[in-house]
Each structure stands twice: as structure tokens, then as C-alpha cells.
Amino acid sequence: MASYLRSWFASGISEAEPGSPVSIPTLNLVSPPPSDDEDGSATETEQDDDIPPAFPSLQSAQRMKSSNPLFLTDSQKMPPPPLPHLAQRTPGVASNPTTSGSSLAVPPTTTKRPPKPSKKSGKVALAPGRSPLDWASLKSSGQDLRGVDTLLRIPPSVLKKHNKRDDAWSSFHGKVYNITPYMEYHPGGERDLLRVAGRDGTKLFASTHAWVNVDFMLDACLVGFLVAEPSS
Numbered sequence: 140m141a142s143y144l145r146s147w148f149a150s151g152i153s154e155a156e157p158g159s160p161v162s163i164p165t166l167n168l169v170s171p172p173p174s175d176d177e178d179g180s181a182t183e184t185e186q187d188d189d190i191p192p193a194f195p196s197l198q199s200a201q202r203m204k205s206s207n208p209l210f211l212t213d214s215q216k217m218p219p220p221p222l223p224h225l226a227q228r229t230p231g232v233a234s235n236p237t238t239s240g241s242s243l244a245v246p247p248t249t250t251k252r253p254p255k256p257s258k259k260s261g262k263v264a265l266a267p268g269r270s271p272l273d274w275a276s277l278k279s280s281g282q283d284l285r286g287v288d289t290l291l292r293i294p295p296s297v298l299k300k301h302n303k304r305d306d307a308w309s310s311f312h313g314k315v316y317n318i319t320p321y322m323e324y325h326p327g328g329e330r331d332l333l334r335v336a337g338r339d340g341t342k343l344f345a346s347t348h349a350w351v352n353v354d355f356m357l358d359a360c361l362v363g364f365l366v367a368e369p370s371s
């Protein structure tokens with residue numbers, strides 16, 4: 140192979156042709172060191188060049204010392220694992236995972252129905268035009284949302300009377316608000332809001348959504364301040 144390449148180089152690239160418009164650089168051939176196939180014993184159709192030499196070398200000390208054979212016969216090799224009994228498997232039926240090791244059946248955790256969400260409390264679908272943004276617009280519209288002319292001093296007995304859907308007051312942190320206009324805008328629904336109608340709702344409010352700023356939400360609905368019951 141190497142001799143063939145050398146002869147090809149020698150014949151193909153020699154000198155630039157005189158008078159040629161393009162000057163082809165001259166390739167100075169350096170004779171390679173003589174190799175084994177120079178003696179003419181190797182033929183041009185030789186196929187062995189790509190086969191690597193044996194490793195460790197056939198005459199190496201490792202081969203001499205070792206009593207174990209480097210290449211195992213088929214009978215000396217470890218047998219392959221047994222094939223799964225696919226033919227005996229019924230499609231759709233879980234095979235015993237302790238004996239088979241695998242299964243295509245649905246995992247048992249997903250066969251149990253998820254619990255239905257509780258409808259007791261939670262976010263409700265607000266009617267069109269009753270979004271938090273609509274509430275903000277209503278608050279700043281200047282419309283009277285208090286229902287009173289001046290701020291009042293309100294004892295619990297008076298607060299108690301305002302406990303209906305169309306006349307609902309509630310107190311939070313000592314301030315009394317008319318929550319009636321907010322009913323349709325409450326993301327938690329009217330029913331939950333009515334639970335605090337006519338009484339102090341501070342505790343229930345805080346346990347439901349302490350992050351909501353009630354004073355900001357209902358500032359336009361302030362009707363007065365909760366006071367102690369007057370002694371008669």
C-alpha cells in the first residue's frame with residue numbers, strides 16, 4: 140500500500156509545466172525509510188494493514204505467565220439471564236411484581252379516585268362586572284357605599300341588627316363596615332361574607348385570609364367604630 144502511494148506521488152506531481160499560466164509548486168519528495176514491504180514480498184492488493192497487532196504481544200511475559208485463557212469459549216462464558224415469560228402474560232392484567240419484576244399495568248396509586256374538592260369554602264365565580272377591578276372602580280367613583288351621613292359610635296347591640304343580606308354590617312379591628320355593597324364582589328362568595336354579618340368578624344377574617352387588607356378594601360364602606368355597650 141505504501142509503495143503504491145509513493146509511486147502515485149512520484150508520477151503525478153513532478154515539476155511545474157513550463158509556459159503554464161498557473162505556477163504549480165514543486166513537491167520535493169523525500170524518500171521514506173525502507174520498510175518491510177520494500178522487499179517485494181508484499182503485493183499491491185495486500186489487505187492486512189488495518190488489522191492491529193495482537194495485544195498483549197503473542198510472545199509477551201503476560202501471556203507466558205497467565206494460566207487463565209484470554210479468550211473464553213461459548214461454554215465457558217456466563218449464561219444470559221432467562222427470558223421473561225411474555226407468552227404467559229395476559230394484556231391488561233397486572234403480573235405479580237414480586238415474581239416478574241416488571242409490569243405494564245397501571246400503578247395502584249393512580250387507580251384510586253382523587254377526593255372531590257370541598258364545596259364548603261373557596262373561590263367562587265364572580266358575575267361579570269364584579270371583579271376586584273370593578274370593586275376598585277366603584278370605590279373610587281364617589282358613590283355612597285356607607286349608607287350613613289356621619290361616622291357612628293356603634294355598640295354590639297346595634298351591630299347585631301344589621302345582619303341581613305341587604306343590610307349587613309361587620310366589624311374588623313374595631314371599625315364597623317357596611318359590607319352589603321361588597322357582597323357580589325367578594326371572591327370567597329356571599330355566603331362566607333354573611334357569616335360575619337351583624338358581628339365582629341376579625342377572627343374569622345384573619346383565619347381565612349390574613350394577607351387581605353380589609354381597611355383598604357372597605358375604606359369607602361366605613362360606618363363607624365365599635366364601642367362598649369352603654370350601661371343603662
Ligand code: HEM
Pocket residue numbers: 260261262263309318321325326327328331332334335340343344347348351352353356357
Ligand atoms: C368583609 C371582609 C372581607 C373582605 C374585604 C374579603 C376579601 C377577600 C379577598 C380580596 C379575597 C381574595 C383573596 C385572594 O385571592 O388571595 C377573598 C377570598 C376569600 N374570602 Fe374573603 N373577604 C372578607 C371576609 C371574608 C369572610 C368573613 C370569610 C369567611 C370565611 C371569607 C372567605 C373567603 C374565602 C373562602 C376566599 C377564597 C380564598 C381562596 O380560595 O383564594 N372572606 N376575600
